[in-house]
Amino acid sequence: MEKKLGTAPYKGVRDFYPDDQAIQNYIFRVCREAAESFGYEEYGASILEPAELYEAKGNEEIVREQTYTFTDRGGRRVTLRPEFTPTFARLLSARRKTLLLPLRWFTWGSLYRYERTQRGRTREHWQFNADLAGVPGTAAEAEIIFLACAILKAFGLPESAYEVRLNSREIMNYILSDLLSLPPETAIEAARLIDRREKVPKADFEKNLAAAVGEKNESLLLLLYSKNFEEFASRLPEREKSTAGVAEVRELIARLEEVGIGNVRFDQTLMRGFDYYTGMVFEIFDTSAENPRSLFGGGRYDELLSIFGAENLPAAGFGVGDVTLRDMLKTYNLLPPPAGGPDLYLAVAGEKNLGYANDLAASLRSEGVRVAVDLSQRKIGDQLKYADKKGFLFTAVVGEEERESGRLSLKRLKDGREFAFSQTAGGEMVKEMAERLKNG
Amino acid sequence: MEKKLGTAPYKGVRDFYPDDQAIQNYIFRVCREAAESFGYEEYGASILEPAELYEAKGNEEIVREQTYTFTDRGGRRVTLRPEFTPTFARLLSARRKTLLLPLRWFTWGSLYRYERTQRGRTREHWQFNADLAGVPGTAAEAEIIFLACAILKAFGLPESAYEVRLNSREIMNYILSDLLSLPPETAIEAARLIDRREKVPKADFEKNLAAAVGEKNESLLLLLYSKNFEEFASRLPEREKSTAGVAEVRELIARLEEVGIGNVRFDQTLMRGFDYYTGMVFEIFDTSAENPRSLFGGGRYDELLSIFGAENLPAAGFGVGDVTLRDMLKTYNLLPPPAGGPDLYLAVAGEKNLGYANDLAASLRSEGVRVAVDLSQRKIGDQLKYADKKGFLFTAVVGEEERESGRLSLKRLKDGREFAFSQTAGGEMVKEMAERLKNG
Numbered sequence: 001m002e003k004k005l006g007t008a009p010y011k012g013v014r015d016f017y018p019d020d021q022a023i024q025n026y027i028f029r030v031c032r033e034a035a036e037s038f039g040y041e042e043y044g045a046s047i048l049e050p051a052e053l054y055e056a057k058g059n060e061e062i063v064r065e066q067t068y069t070f071t072d073r074g075g076r077r078v079t080l081r082p083e084f085t086p087t088f089a090r091l092l093s094a095r096r097k098t099l100l101l102p103l104r105w106f107t108w109g110s111l112y113r114y115e116r117t118q119r120g121r122t123r124e125h126w127q128f129n130a131d132l133a134g135v136p137g138t139a140a141e142a143e144i145i146f147l148a149c150a151i152l153k154a155f156g157l158p159e160s161a162y163e164v165r166l167n168s169r170e171i172m173n174y175i176l177s178d179l180l181s182l183p184p185e186t187a188i189e190a191a192r193l194i195d196r197r198e199k200v201p202k203a204d205f206e207k208n209l210a211a212a213v214g215e216k217n218e219s220l221l222l223l224l225y226s227k228n229f230e231e232f233a234s235r236l237p238e239r240e241k242s243t244a245g246v247a248e249v250r251e252l253i254a255r256l257e258e259v260g261i262g263n264v265r266f267d268q269t270l271m272r273g274f275d276y277y278t279g280m281v282f283e284i285f286d287t288s289a290e291n292p293r294s295l296f297g298g299g300r301y302d303e304l305l306s307i308f309g310a311e312n313l314p315a316a317g318f319g320v321g322d323v324t325l326r327d328m329l330k331t332y333n334l335l336p337p338p339a340g341g342p343d344l345y346l347a348v349a350g351e352k353n354l355g356y357a358n359d360l361a362a363s364l365r366s367e368g369v370r371v372a373v374d375l376s377q378r379k380i381g382d383q384l385k386y387a388d389k390k391g392f393l394f395t396a397v398v399g400e401e402e403r404e405s406g407r408l409s410l411k412r413l414k415d416g417r418e419f420a421f422s423q424t425a426g427g428e429m430v431k432e433m434a435e436r437l438k439n440g
Numbered sequence: 441m442e443k444k445l446g447t448a449p450y451k452g453v454r455d456f457y458p459d460d461q462a463i464q465n466y467i468f469r470v471c472r473e474a475a476e477s478f479g480y481e482e483y484g485a486s487i488l489e490p491a492e493l494y495e496a497k498g499n500e501e502i503v504r505e506q507t508y509t510f511t512d513r514g515g516r517r518v519t520l521r522p523e524f525t526p527t528f529a530r531l532l533s534a535r536r537k538t539l540l541l542p543l544r545w546f547t548w549g550s551l552y553r554y555e556r557t558q559r560g561r562t563r564e565h566w567q568f569n570a571d572l573a574g575v576p577g578t579a580a581e582a583e584i585i586f587l588a589c590a591i592l593k594a595f596g597l598p599e600s601a602y603e604v605r606l607n608s609r610e611i612m613n614y615i616l617s618d619l620l621s622l623p624p625e626t627a628i629e630a631a632r633l634i635d636r637r638e639k640v641p642k643a644d645f646e647k648n649l650a651a652a653v654g655e656k657n658e659s660l661l662l663l664l665y666s667k668n669f670e671e672f673a674s675r676l677p678e679r680e681k682s683t684a685g686v687a688e689v690r691e692l693i694a695r696l697e698e699v700g701i702g703n704v705r706f707d708q709t710l711m712r713g714f715d716y717y718t719g720m721v722f723e724i725f726d727t728s729a730e731n732p733r734s735l736f737g738g739g740r741y742d743e744l745l746s747i748f749g750a751e752n753l754p755a756a757g758f759g760v761g762d763v764t765l766r767d768m769l770k771t772y773n774l775l776p777p778p779a780g781g782p783d784l785y786l787a788v789a790g791e792k793n794l795g796y797a798n799d800l801a802a803s804l805r806s807e808g809v810r811v812a813v814d815l816s817q818r819k820i821g822d823q824l825k826y827a828d829k830k831g832f833l834f835t836a837v838v839g840e841e842e843r844e845s846g847r848l849s850l851k852r853l854k855d856g857r858e859f860a861f862s863q864t865a866g867g868e869m870v871k872e873m874a875e876r877l878k879n880g
Contacts, residue, residue, distance in 0.1 A: 004749035005492055007534035010518055013486035015531055018545065021484045037805040039782040039812025039832075044461045046453035046564050047487065047550070052445055070510035073554050078450055091455055094447035100829055104812065105458065110487070114513050124486050139794060139815040146798065150805070258795040259802060309444035342479040354579060355698040358586065362699060365477040365590070372479030372544065375579040389540055392479075 012115070012123030019338060024126065026336045027322055027329075028108045031128040034151045038143070040104040040130055045087045047110060051077035053086045066113045068123075080112035084129040084319060085276065085301065092133060092315075093308035101313075102134030111321075122323060131317030138248050140316050141280045141300060142255035148284055148296045148318055149261055155325075156334045162295065163263045166252065166282040167270040169299065170245040171236075175223060179237065180216045194224065195271035229253070229266035245279075252280060276301045280316070286328045295328060296320045341391030342370035343437045344410070347383035349399030357398040360408070360430075367434035388413055394437055410436060452555070452563030459778060464566065466776045467762055467769075468548050471568040474591045478583070480544040480570055485527045487550060491517035493526045506553045520552035524569040524759060525716065525741065532573055532755075533748035541753070542574030551761075562763060571757030578688055580756050581720045581740060582695035588724055588736045588758055589701055595765075596774045602735065603703045606692065606722040607710040609739065610685040611676075615663060619677065620656045634664065635711035669693070669706035685719075692720060716741045720756070726768045735768060736760045781831030782810035783877045784850070787823035789839030797838040800848070800870075807874035828853055834877055850876060 009015050016024055032042065051069045068080040081087060084107060092099065108128050115123060130147055132140050145164060152162060172194075176187040189212045197205050210217040226232035233246050249266060256264050272281040281299035286292060298318025305313050329335050344364065348357045354375070361371040372392070374383045380397055387395045394410045402408055406423030410433065419436055423429045449455050456464055472482065491509045508520040521527060524547060532539065548568050555563060570587055572580050585604060592602060612634075616627040629652045637645050650657040666672035673686050689706060696704050712721040721739035726732060738758025745753050769775045784804065786797045794815070801811040812832070814823045820837055827835045834850045842848055846863030850873065859876055863869045 005530075005747050006490070007530050007748050007750075009486060009530075010488040010490050011514075011516065013488050015486075015534070016484035017531065017535070018481040018483050021482045024484065025482065036782070037808075037810050038801075039785075039810055041458040042461045042465065043458050044456035044464065046449060046455075048450040048453050048552075048564065050446070050450050068510075068512065070508075072508065074451070076451060090445075090447050090449075091457065094455070095457070100826070102816065112488075124488065135815045137815075142798075143813070143815060146802070150802075255795070259798050307445050308447050310447075342476070345479075355695070358582075358699050361478075362586070362590075368477075370477050370479055373583070375575045375577075375583060376542065386540070 022339050030154045034154050035106040035130050038147050040106045043105050043107050047081050048078050049081050051079045068112045082113050088131050089304040093305050093310040096310045104132050106130040126322040127319045129319045133315040136314035138252040144316050159263050163285050163287050165265050165267040165270050168245045168249050169277045170279050191271045194269050197269050276304045278302045288331050291331050295324050344371045344394045345387035345392040346373045347380050347397045348374050353398050353403050356403040363430045369434050369437045462779050470594045471591050474594050475546040475570050478587050480546045483545050483547050487521050488518050489521050491519045508552045522553050528571050529744040533745050533750035536750045544572050546570040566762040567759045569759045573755040576754035578692040584756050599703050603725050603727050605705050605707040605710050608685045608689050609717045610719050631711045634709050637709050716744045718742045728771050731771050735764050784811045784834045785827035785832040786813045787820050787837045788814050793838050793843050796843040803870040809874045809877045
């Protein structure tokens, strides 16, 4: 074995050493508890999906350039899931007839995209996804936005740190396909250009849009540059001002205000890539100067079940990724402090006392105490130094004397205070120690 | 879109609907809490690993026939991890100089093997893995077996339900390579045949072994058919009876007995496939007649870091899979009961009261109550029927009267009892309701 292996992970994925894993667990825990407080249930699925699931309907750029798709040893084409919504739709379709509706589900897992690796772009990221199926209309759309905002609040983020941006794919599809009568391919290209508007200089955006849609450019720009929703709506043809799409945007904004979500902005340039959205789409932006980025994204997709031949089902949901959330929490100094170490470290003086130490540890563990036992047979001083570095809260030395007398002295590391315990007739020593240890 | 997609998951993987996900969460929670009670810390890593990680040293059959390996769009060869130990070793090697030793780590995640799908054989399974690095000798080996047994105890399994089987790869390697002087390839083939002994008829096993090792078959069989460790040891040449390997097995069994683990059996036919084991190997068997299978498997692998060119580090660990654990819990009727539904379902009488219901729900959620709000505008009877089917503990109807009076009546579904609340000057109604709802 001459050639040595590298220790780096596969390009674009991350290792989670315990400190990092603790942050991942914290992020998931906050999202999960918020979702459960709204009555959502957790589900899960494999990262492996049949490749056809993403070829049927979805973001074409992703299918063409960004999926991890390979052929297995049996000739099946498999994709590492790049997003959760098709999987959610697949699970729903499979039990369309028996699932009790409406249903509120959430999940947490890893997603894969073959991207050029750069700041904030990984090939694997973890995402929390929540979906509400079986309810049409703005009440459901409002609920998923409530939930997204409840998650941010649970992380301790102030409302001033973010903004809810929303749009209606229904209205945008009407503008591109009906009002401007663009052929389907041109409409898709225009949507793509609009979606990327903020990523290119204004002059380039306008030039590219003109090249794509021709002379209709002017009336489109007028709509895109409307300052707010009412101005935008007023520029729509008279017969459209009162259609469902327009009324729904007004109603949704009112519903959000009703529960105190005021940082909402209509953004007619927000398209979201996925073809399956049929109504409202939204993103929540981190508005800080350091990190102005989209955190949450989602919308309504009422027709996705049709790809399985199942009866359509109104559905809306969102996803939020760990990388952007972690960056935002860092910006606002809201990452959790490093977890305290386990409760007790038992240093062992002399190999023959190890069995007694193990026994004692087992008794304390069954009282809910986290205990590690030193197995090294190092000098006691080195054992205690290790416990201190690892962040244990208490230490105790188990030697001949402790084993024979049944006494034990716990030392609290933060202040050096000692607490002495001895075996009494009632045999309550372990319970008393556990009490002390758990109270810190 | 004429062709309809199937709703089945990719072959050999499972969907986790909420009831199944709850069991997965339970299994992981029990394992995690046991590991944390021993002072173990959680880490994580991607399912994607460089393919070379498994080609350097490992189970050759797995590398040849069972990995999911593919080439990414940049020409890198990637493998979906088939086991955790190489990843653990990679993380350790990468920070060999800075990690505080010894370290106790655990993880939970999915593993992938391209197997013929049959009962209990999936291509994706979830595994809990725990490892202890930096401590040589039987004290460390005993600790990981304590932990494995503590996990089974925490699931409520009696000691009679399982058996710890252990062997020493050191002794077996001595027998095959030194005592019988088999050439390396023959030794590997013999080890493979011994490992599968229980899966083939005895006559076939003996015939195949004779074909592989020739006339040395007789002395090998004599050792393999020894009834217990002392008989086995007595059949070793005199100069071997007192070597480290033999003494260690005795010491380990004594350590296990010392903490009350008596269901231990030396099994000289237990090989475990992985080439990287260097000392003790163990498995914990479900001994039930319905489901006699290996649950936990692990051992000592002191030289695995050498593949990275890092200084060797004594290490021992084990893995336990979700599929076999779940089967065993089912056999013993120890699966957790279905989770109770969320606390409160707010039925809404009339769309204009939805905002009030949402507000009330938000206040209750911030007191730790899990509340779902009906968004359907169905008849109240249908809303309440839904809440009952979903397993909610309480329901309340929010209508005109409730909104105007600030009163609310909670109905407990299990006995139909009603609890009335009204807004008082102190504004404590929400707190009082939350108290009631959380107490069930």
